[in-house]
Amino acid sequence: MSTDLTNSAAWKSLEKHFREIEKVTIKDLFKLDETRGTSFVTQEAGIYFDYSKHRVSAETLSLLFSLAEERGLEAKREDMFSGRKINTTENRSVLHTALRAPKGSTILADGHNVVPDVHAVLDKMAVFAEKVRRGEWLGFTGKPVKNIVNIGIGGSDLGPVMAYEALKYYAMRTLTFRFVSNVDGNDFSEAVQGLDPEDTLFIISSKTFTTLETMANAQAARAWSLKKLGSISAVARHFVAVSTNEKEVVKFGIDAENIFGFWDWVGGRYSMTSAIGLSTMIAIGPENYQQLLDGFHQIDVHFRTAPLTRNIPVIMGLLGIWYNNFFGAQTQGVLPYDNYMKRFPAYLQQLTMESNGKQVTLGGKRTDYQTGTIYWGEPGTNGQHSFYQLIHQGTKLIPCDFIGFKETLNELPSQQDYLIANMIAQGEALAFGKTADEVRAGNVPEELVPHKVFEGNRPSSTFFLDKLTPENLGKLVAMYEHCVFVQGAIWDINPFDQMGVELGKVLAQNIIPELQDNEKPLNHDSSTNALIGFYRK
């Protein structure tokens, strides 16, 4: 039985069109339309988005836009922006866009304008961040804090780590930033190597303040601090919290004054512009942080108002559907040509895969189509010397996103040109390849010719921006956030819950006591029982 999606008129037209265009190559498409390299480009909000090297014609795009219309994308988008409870399984609004809304705007959640609340927290964060940056936040023994350790996991870690790495150029270098996420004690132990509890501040970032990993690391941090500082009252000077659970935070010993709050309408993986960004704000300062928020907001506005045909997240999302559902592509490469962006693919993995890794529709029916694409990647040019081989000559179709910046932050003679030349060349090689005749022209022995042929026809997008600034980072993240939304809307799934994560949080709790008590009877399957037995011995 087909679902509403696969039964829809737009889907059927796309299926028919796919059969017609499947064999048409990117090279053919460029031959047919000499202006393609500039006409399949959108320049909006300071992003040059080239989607010419895709296996799509103008007709494909128009059918994809019809699909979006038929699936009610625009109305669904409005539901999100206006605070309707589109996270139906958790009965919540989805309002991360309110976190970057300008002062004075009105966005209602349950009839309450959340924008003043957002700005109250931002103002409180700014006061605190400035105190730390000016050396005015003193530890228990009177020394200014110099080291900031963020403890959190998943959505309470990946955004802060990624943003810190991406914006390190703008960070205050006299402060040290470290991040702890894994419950593996090695993570915490390494993070505090060489630090002195007297000038170290921990930010415990946990929306729920109950997550096993974060609570275990927070306890380890407390013990580490108190070992040197002695008094329990030191906790209030060396720990602050970002959380929605005031009761548990206070129980931990953190001063209620030093809680930076957020709300249930902010999902973990959409929370990097909430108070979860506190470490980012301390690192880059409130003004740069405001630029970051402005970048997000510009793309929010673009996504909400630009026509579908010029709408970057819409085009990205639809291209993803085209490859995922028609070409059967399983994965999507994300290849930033900027070393500061090294954690960006990891950040996107959570954003995209935790959001759209779902197999039932909003109505609870099993989908009869593929959903969430697997995202992965590494910065260029490093990736070129490892996995690009498979993208060029392997048997799998892997659409790629290249991301580059015109200006470099640290000028070294020629290196920026080398970097960007590589990015452009990779997109060109993937699309157009190298034929057997071209290989032969290089006097290659005949038996090596097949090995040196690049069939090309491998699709990619290129995103070009001026410079890696806080504002541009905000734009890039928001662009992917909304791309995820577009795909979730087409697939009719809920990108905003995470039942799989919840399950993980429960399962280990059952096994912990069984590892700690050798006498406890084991009632799992034979493999699980044996693994527990092996650990016990």
Ligand code: G6Q
């Ligand atoms: C994100 C997920 C998940 C979450 C972590 C941390 O969307 O819900 O990654 O962010 O499990 O949760 P806490 O912030 O509650 O500790």
